[in-house]
Amino acid sequence: MxxxxxxxxxxxxxxxxxxxxxxxxxxxxxxxxxxxxxxxxxxxxxxxxxxxxxxxxxxxxxxxxxxxxxxxxxxxxxxxxxxxxxxxxxxxTDSDDAVRAREVWEKKFGRQPVDAREWAKQARFLQGRGFAADVIHKILKDRDDEPA
Structure with a gap:
């Protein structure tokens, strides 16, 4: 045995x-x-x-x-x-959570949510991947393509 x-x-x-x-x-x-x-x-x-x-x-x-x-x-x-x-x-970990979350988000979605329903969908996806709420809010709030 x-x-x-x-x-x-x-x-x-x-x-x-x-x-x-x-x-x-x-x-x-x-x-x-x-x-x-x-x-x-x-x-x-x-x-x-x-x-x-x-x-x-x-x-x-x-x-x-x-x-x-x-x-x-x-x-x-x-x-x-x-x-x-x-x-x-x-x-x-070669980068922090925010950088990795942004890369994961860009690969999956690539564009900012246009309404609350899409925002919730993207947030749930990132949350399911184990990213913190503050990181998720920052990614979904930031708009790099908009002028200041």
Missing amino acids: ADALKARALRLLSGREHSRAELARKLGSEGNRDELDALLDRLESLDLLSDARFAESYVRSRQTRMGNRRLRLELKQKGVPDHLIDAALEEA
Whole structure:
């Protein structure tokens, strides 16, 4: 049983990084709790499993599409500790939320809303991507093409 558990864990880790909690959840039905904890400890000691590396990879792969709030929430749901989430967000984000939100908004909509209904639709989209309300208001209020 332990060999099958180890083989499955290595197969999962060969595809992509996993958090400890995520891997434990995927392997939970295949072995007893003590075997699973021992295997996860061994994988961590061999540096094959790392919550920090998982968090960095996760943020890097999604930072162009999502805001910090959503990235934080998703990492927390995957069992990554807060201090590792903070470090990953600080290290990996190459621009601030406002810049990323504007890029996401321009790719999706590209023009300012013409009425309240369209404004609400665009705001909901950005909110769903994890951008803060103040960033959303700034983007939907700013009109770079209008003269001062």
